[in-house]
Amino acid sequence: MTKTLRNLPGHLVLVVACLAALFPIYWTVLTSVKSRVDIFAQPPTFWASDPTWDNYAxxxxxxxxxxxxxxxxxxxxASTVLATFAGALAAYGLVRRGRFGGRGSFDGMLILIRALPGIxxxxxxxxxxxxLGVYDSPVALVVVYAAINLPFAVWLMTGFVQGVPYELEEAARVDGANQAGVLLRVVLPLIGPGLAATTIFVALMTWNEFLIPLVLADRSAKTLPVYVGGFVTSxxxxxxxxxxxASIAIVPIALLTSLVQRNLVRGLSSGAIKD
Amino acid sequence: MTASLTTPAPGRVRSDAPRGGASVRARRRLSVHATYLLPAWLLVAAVVVVPLGLSVWMSLHNETMLRSGRFIGLENYTDVLTGDFWPALGITLVFSLAAIAVQVPIGLGLAMVLNRELRGTQLYRSVLLLPMLLTPVAVGLMWRLMLNADTGVINGVAGMLHLPALNWLGDRTLAVVSVVLVDAWQNIPFVMLLSLAGLQSLPDAPLEAAAVDGATGWQSFWHITLPMLTPVLGVVVMIRIIESIKLFDIIYILTQGGPGTATQNLSLLNYRVGFSFMNTGQAAALGIVICVVLIPVFWLQKKVNEQ
Known part of the structure; x- marks a missing residue:
């Protein structure tokens, strides 16, 4: 009983914080099923008296x-595959050879991409x-997104590649495996979970990207965030x-991340925390 | 793939790098390893090196989106530096400082409570992480819906409580407050997540010793937890500074830099010059100026990477 009482303030803080996190989401979904009359009701109604699917339709x-x-x-x-592939290869190259010509400039480029405003x-x-005649083309978006997400992919994958013991690779080489064999049969299985985590993050950031498609696409390559954002410009x-x-845009993300939250938390935390 | 694509520097090979046999073989393998960076370098060249080079060229010409221009020397730069640049730099710094001042204490506080592992912590954590995963554009829309002066729920609730209705997005000061608020709503979870991971990695012994010595909760937080957490918090602060300086999506949706230029940070200003005024030469010059003023930020990012 005393323990419950002592924990009460903690629960109170968390419940209030959860309400603050959930209310905007609830309100958006609620508004999406409200009738026109309910949307403009004053004082506001906190439920839909007459839910409608018209807005979704x-x-x-x-x-x-x-x-x-x-x-x-x-x-x-496409962009996630490209960024993860290039990022994983680069991470492998960087980990296996700490220093070689161009290392510094490569790091510098990744820093520029991360810290420069996209505009x-x-x-x-x-x-x-x-x-080049690729304005409003998905191809341009794929390449630019991949480059923008590259630093993140390299950064995450570096941690996972560092976990692969070099002795294992040497052993496979002694057994006659060529470099491709080493990569496919030794390295790839070991960094599999890392690749999966990186893929999810990069996909999430790619899905959310707004500025690049706003600038590089018009009609035929318009993406979901730009379409959704278009509602405020009228x-x-x-x-x-x-x-x-907005509800349609957030639902896939909410579903995906609830499925992979464990990976997400571990992946995001791993970068900042050193054991 | 050819081994000659990249020339290895004759420099020292790091001690934890694998040792080759003869130096020739080692060198050859060195350059093979360098080729692993080739796809990444191609991407970086196409999206960073070439564009920034082109930016320098564009910035020296009076071109617009509709016509190519002639060489005008540094005129674009003087135009940029006598225009809206300084207010935009100021508001960028305001957003960044406000982000740290609001998000770090709240995020760290929530992490401290979560770290007590009360019943239901898993569920609390899942719910609290949600905002950071949502598309920023959707977040902007959600809040624009709620902050609307006439029909928004926030003024609606204020009315029910007999509080005055505020013009959240239309008043110069309140618009800044709104952007800070929405940015905080979306990003406090990130601060919380990293702080929590940091707290969980701390050793228990010092805190237990302090408790034995009769330290109060506040004393052990101030003198033990916080100092031990400093490296993690440092990374969190640096990441949030960098990200808040880049802030674009939320402002674009909420206020489009307005009212007037009240919430027009460097990103919004550069977008407006390039794509609303279609003055691409001047936009390129502004981009180069932004690169120069952000040099301390690149240094921050370098520190983050080294962590």
């Missing part, structure tokens, strides 16, 4: 939304993409449609 029936969803899925998949690169990239805001679009 309207968004899902919009061909622009469907195309944006498809583009986002395809671009996220600084987006201005010249726009010109390049237009000149003069009269369609609150119900906007809430429905």
């Amino acid at each position: 309207q968004v899902l029936a919009d061909p622009e939304f469907v195309r944006a969803a498809l583009v986002t899925i395809v671009v996220t998949l 600084v690169l987006a201005v010249p990239l726009y010109k390049i993409v237009v000149d 003069r009269v805001i369609n609150w119900g449609g906007m809430a429905a679009a």
Whole structure:
């Protein structure tokens, strides 16, 4: 009994914090199923007296939304594979050879990508993409996203590659394996979980990217965040449609991350904490 | 893949690197290892090296999005430095300092409570992490919905409590407060997560010893936990400074830099110059200026990487 009492303030803090974290999400989903009358009701109503799917029907029936969803899925998949592949290879090269010519400049480039506001690169990239004739093309998005997420992939994968004992690779070489065999049969299985974690993170960041598609795409390569963001630029805001679009954008993320939360927590924490 | 693509430096091989046999063989393998960086270098060249080089060239010409320009020397730079640059730099710093001042104490406080492992901690943690995983654009929309002066739930609740309705996104000061608030809502979970991981990695012995010596909770936090946690908190602060300086999505959705230029940070200003005013030459010059003023931030990122 005394223990419960002592823990009460702690629970209180956590419950209040959880409410603060959940309420905006609840309110958005609620607004998306409210009728027009309920949306503008004053004082506000905290439940939907007459829930409607009209807002979702309207968004899902919009061909622009469907195309944006498809583009986002395809671009996220392709770019994630590219960034994780290049990042894992680079991490392997960096770990196995601590220093060689160009190491410093490579690190410098990764720092630039991480710390520079994306818009600084987006201005010249726009010109390049237009000149190359790939403006509004998913291909341009795939390459640019992959480069932007590369530092994160390298950083995460470095930790996992460091966990592979070099003796194992040497042993495989003594047994006659060539470098490709060593990579595929020795290194890859050991860094598998790391690759999976990196893939999830990179996919999450790629899915959420807004500035790059805003600048480098218009109609045919418009992504979901840009489509969803488009609801505020019109003069009269369609609150119900906007809430429905926002709900659609957050649901896949919420599902995915609840499935992989253990990996997520470990992966994010591993970088900052040294045993 | 050819071994000659990258030339290995004759420099010292780190002691923890694998030892080759003859130096020729070692060198050859060194360069093979360097080629593992080739795909990454190609990406970096296409998206960083070439664009930044082009930016320098663009910044010296009076080109716009619609026409190529002629060489005008440093005129774009003087225009940038006499324009909205300084207020934008100021508000960027405000957002960054506010992010640290708000997010670190709250995130660390929540981590301390979670670290007590009360019943249901797993569930609490899962719920508390949610905001950081949401698409920033969606977060901006959610809050724009709630902060709307006429129809938003926040003023609605204020009305029920007989508090005055505030023009959250339309008032110059409140708009800054709103951006800080929404950025905090989304990113406190990140601070909390890393702080929690840091707390869990601390040894128990010093705290137990302090408890035996009769230290109060506050004393052991101030004199033991906090000093031991400093390295982790340092990384958290540096990451949050860098990310808050880059802040774009949330501001774009909430206020688009307004009202006026009240929430126009460097990212928003550069976007506006390049893509609203279509003055690409001046936007490129601003980008180069941003690179220069962010040199201390690159140094911070270097420190983070070395951790």
